Amino acid sequence: MKPAIMYDDTWANALDQNLKTASTPGGWALFNLTAQMKQQILPSRFDGLLAPGFLPHIQFLPHQLKTAQTVMEEMNGTAILADEVGLGKTIEAGLILKEYMLRGLASRILILAPASLVSQWAKELREKFQIFALVQRKNPDWTWNGVQIASIDSAKQAKFADVFSDTLFDMVIIDEAHRLKNPATKNHQFVSRLNKTYCLLLTATPVQNNADELFHLVSLLRPGLFGSNGFFQSQFKDGKRSVQNRDAFHALLRQVMVRNTRTEVEHEPIKRFIQTIRIDPSKEEKVFYDSLSEYLPASITLLTLQREACSSKYAALATLQKQEGFDQTKIAELARAIDRNSKAEKALEIIKGLDEKVLIFTQYRATQQYLELFFHSQQIPAVSFQGKFKKSKKDWMIELFKGPARVLIATEAGSEGLNLQFCRHVINFDLPWNPMKLEQRIGRVHRYGQTQNVYIYHLAYKQSVEDRMLSLLYEKIALFQTAIGKLDSILDENWIEDHLHDTFHTSKSVREWEIKMQNLAAALE
């Protein structure tokens, strides 16, 4: 059977009018130029990628190109991209999107991402792929005819249901798609109702071993790949979660899912060297730290205060000074007696020993300010970065760090989603109670695009609360040495995070916290 032929007669209709008008001098040159250029950019074959040729400023990794090609040629634009964290899923999705746009197969695009990542998506698409997307915020206009990015929560509202049922999207891309694994949720139902031709689901959570979740994800893309629900249950399910007929199951899965792992992708994976530096506090610092328990404000746990003091006296003072008459207390005097910060001096030593950029993390704004001043007094150009900064200021700080500044002092809050691959030294000036936060910190430099080994320095005062945190939390769980893939599954377990939070904030003493943490560690093992 021959394919249908459709003729666009725009040119024919304009012919009469055109014959009456005189042509212009440059016409013949432009006429030929148009044809030559068109010839060069049109997709002359069904297979192969056009997009990389149009984006010469980006070095795509082989696995990213291969993934994009597989999705286009074999999966017909409907796929689950399930690479491990940090291998560039967004890049792959962008590449596929660009390819479909260049080929003229997709123009109306909907990208759904968690609200916190919406701007990041827009930025990546703009800077890497020259795709200019509309970010849908308070009053979304879903009739927009181009690329649009929205959070799934804003899109799924009942009041938009009619608009979506009347709108056809050429391509829908969903980030963090593991949120769609439950068909009873609004999210799942919303996506299932979208009218879409092509669809990409991005997820970092390895779902491949949970049969039901996978079944529901796949059913969003290609219902029937695993047969009907009944067939699936009898053929592939074994018990509550596991899979039977694994080979057949995975063979089917490979038709719709691409998952690259670090070990496959990196021939020489970037290594992470972690150095824990235990520092002797100065005499004054030690006295200050030890007397904290006597001046504990009512609303604060000793644990919190001690950790602040481990960062810098200013962090602790920020809390203590809220009390009336603080200046007259003995502890204020002890604080004034501290004339140096042993940790800052150690950090300075590390920085001076390196001829490279260094990223410093602290949890406290007071410490951040102190460090900035301290480094300036030592003629080391340093800039700060925090969540409260406006976007333009954040961007400018990153530009400074890329350029003249040697050191970036960041608080956690602002650092999510930062890409600082040009830096490979991270100093943790103080330690978060949640090791996953630490992983996120390191993730700023140890990520896709990093070409060299990464060095991490933990600073902790000897025999302080931090010292114990280190031995307990970080060394015992041995989190860093754990393969990233394994970490994925830990990160996904929300209860751990909740538990860590509770453990820390409800414990009255270090001892109590330690016992609770040991229980958690035991549970994890």
Next chain:
Amino acid sequence: MSFIRSFFTACECSILEESEHSLTIQLTEEADRALMNRPFYWHYKDRLGQAGDPMAITFFTKDPGRPLKHQEEYITFGSPRFHQLLSYAQKKASFVQLYETQKTAGMIQLDPWLFVHFHLSYEANGKKEKLVPLALHLINGAFSDRFLEMTGSLTLSHSISPYHYVLSPLITPASGLTRLKQKLWRDLLEEEHVWAQTARKKQKAELELLQSFFEQDEDNAEHFEREKAAIMRRFEPVIRVSVLNGGLFYLAREK
């Protein structure tokens, strides 16, 4: 690079400066209005009845490795700016009317030709495109598919030169276009469309999968139809034909 130079030369913009990887161009008013996206400026100037001041702009074809200043741009093959220039060129020269100029003495007779670039797009679960140049002699009805080679060495001008005269077409341009279209149709029908057959096969297999998913489930008719429509769109083979550009050419008969 050569594209940018030829583009702006053809648009009668002057080149102020040129180096290996950059080109500074003084835009004409027309080009500024069409390309620079500053309608408020022009609206303002128009209202005041003043002459506007067209911009000069520098295009870098290689990343200069420093932040770009105002009126500087990094242009790459396939970038939005590139596409803008291309679509402007296409619109501006979608139709041309040209006359050959010969240097020899004596009266020269020019024959009318209709020439078009057909743009073909083969779409199914993928897409490929091609341009098909096709010409028709508007007196004797002969087709030529090597019209461009024929005109490559000729001097063509947008107005008729002295001592040249044209023969009126016997076939009107409109019916000439119809003949070109019919010729293209015949050629297309002769092609082996393996890609379309493959796509149909895949489409059929996908539909069967879909049916198996919804077996005996009549509550979800709406969902079924939605998925079915998506599969139809994803795999349905079709060839779309349009005219990229074309024109009326008056050429001397080959000796």
